[in-house]
Amino acid sequence: MKLGVNIDHVATLRQARYAGAPTAAEPEPSVLCAAQAALDGGADSITLHVREDRRHMQDEDAREVRRTIPLPLNLEMGATPAMLEFALALRPDYVCLVPERRLEVTTEGGLDVHGRSQMMKELVDRLTEGGTRVSMFIDPEDAQVEASAAVGSPMVELHTGRYANSAGEAHEQELQRLIHAAELAHALGLEVHAGHGIRLSHLPELARVPHLAELNIGHTIISRALLIGLANAVREMKRAIRAVQWTT
Numbered sequence: 001m002k003l004g005v006n007i008d009h010v011a012t013l014r015q016a017r018y019a020g021a022p023t024a025a026e027p028e029p030s031v032l033c034a035a036q037a038a039l040d041g042g043a044d045s046i047t048l049h050v051r052e053d054r055r056h057m058q059d060e061d062a063r064e065v066r067r068t069i070p071l072p073l074n075l076e077m078g079a080t081p082a083m084l085e086f087a088l089a090l091r092p093d094y095v096c097l098v099p100e101r102r103l104e105v106t107t108e109g110g111l112d113v114h115g116r117s118q119m120m121k122e123l124v125d126r127l128t129e130g131g132t133r134v135s136m137f138i139d140p141e142d143a144q145v146e147a148s149a150a151v152g153s154p155m156v157e158l159h160t161g162r163y164a165n166s167a168g169e170a171h172e173q174e175l176q177r178l179i180h181a182a183e184l185a186h187a188l189g190l191e192v193h194a195g196h197g198i199r200l201s202h203l204p205e206l207a208r209v210p211h212l213a214e215l216n217i218g219h220t221i222i223s224r225a226l227l228i229g230l231a232n233a234v235r236e237m238k239r240a241i242r243a244v245q246w247t248t
């Protein structure tokens with residue numbers, strides 16, 4: 001099981017202080033140092049979300065990490081022509097297409113691949129031609145999984161937010177939805193990733209979701225990093241991932 005570490009919050013903290021002072025010398029914290037610490041802790045890839053409003057990651061952050069850090073780069077981005085051009089120039093290893101709503105705090109729902117399949121297919125084709133593997137960040141719904149396969153995406157990332165934020169019976173139902181979606185995605189030949197809201201305590205349950213190849217985790221790792229350092233927080237998550245028996 002691979003671990004992609006999302007370091008958007010490092011840029012969020014930097015922008016909280018320096019957004020109004022773009023020419024300041026050595027704005028802290030450094031996204032590049034964070035990516036290096038994630039690498040030191042055993043991250044398998046680095047994830048950055050360059051949002052349309054550039055509220056946290058800036059274009060140069062993505063370019064610097066791409067140039068400097070010897071790990072696969074996973075660029076999360078909205079499905080727009082401007083972001084397509086940015087990705088084609090950056091040439092990340094992976095692009096994860098996500099929905100973006102300007103007022104949301106974080107990515108709230110999955111991408112509607114089913115409803116916008118022609119446009120998604122064009123994006124997948126262009127990115128694939130550019131040498132980037134594409135993933136669709138989708139809710140665990142049959143129509144979205146099937147549409148992702150139909151548009152030629154080789155991977156999906158199942159949105160675990162509703163699972164992570166539910167309790168009791170609803171929580172078990174959300175887990176069942178993830179299990180079903182992962183089975184369907186695998187049967188359709190898709191590589192299956194999962195992410196959003198995942199914490200250490202979820203791992204034993206998530207191990208019941210079959211065919212997962214990678215987890216994408218940000219918030220909890222960066223939160224732990226404030227207390228124990230980023231490399232240690234990544235190490236801690238990697239150890240916990242190794243400690244559970246994943247369903248294949």
Ligand code: PXP
Pocket residue numbers: 006008049076096098106107137157194195196197198216217218219220
């Ligand atoms: N995957 C995607 C597509 C996301 O948008 C995010 C949040 O930026 C994550 C994973 C990571 O979620 P979290 O920060 O809650 O771990």
